[in-house]
Amino acid sequence: MNSMSELKTALAAGSKNKKNNSTKNASWYNKQRQLHVGEMSSHEDVSVRRAVVESECCAVGVLKTRIEVETDSDTLRAILTHVSLPKKQLADFCASSRVDQFSDDAELISYIRSTLNV
Numbered sequence: 330m331n332s333m334s335e336l337k338t339a340l341a342a343g344s345k346n347k348k349n350n351s352t353k354n355a356s357w358y359n360k361q362r363q364l365h366v367g368e369m370s371s372h373e374d375v376s377v378r379r380a381v382v383e384s385e386c387c388a389v390g391v392l393k394t395r396i397e398v399e400t401d402s403d404t405l406r407a408i409l410t411h412v413s414l415p416k417k418q419l420a421d422f423c424a425s426s427r428v429d430q431f432s433d434d435a436e437l438i439s440y441i442r443s444t445l446n447v
Contacts, residue, residue: 370395379404387414396422402430
């Protein structure tokens with residue numbers, strides 16, 4: 330009889346722990362997702378980096394980091410045209426010498442001018 334009451338107590342404690350853990354899981358999973366996206370955004374394969382920055386769910390912090398260090402022009406173009414990229418980062422990029430690699434891209438120039446209201 331004693332072991333039966335211990336079993337009930339353990340099961341009740343386990344269900345309480347499950348309930349408490351489920352409220353924490355959302356933030357834990359979100360943090361894990363952000364860590365994974367951050368790692369994938371600096372992947373050595375260009376197609377992986379481009380897929381990450383082209384995603385609508387890409388975090389602004391990832392875009393800010395990648396715009397400063399990205400070397401692939403197609404991936405950089407995807408960052409510049411991302412809807413979540415803050416205008417300040419776009420303006421800072423346009424003020425740098427790195428913008429010269431897009432001097433013959435009329436579509437991108439038009440997009441930047443319309444976004445920055447230049």
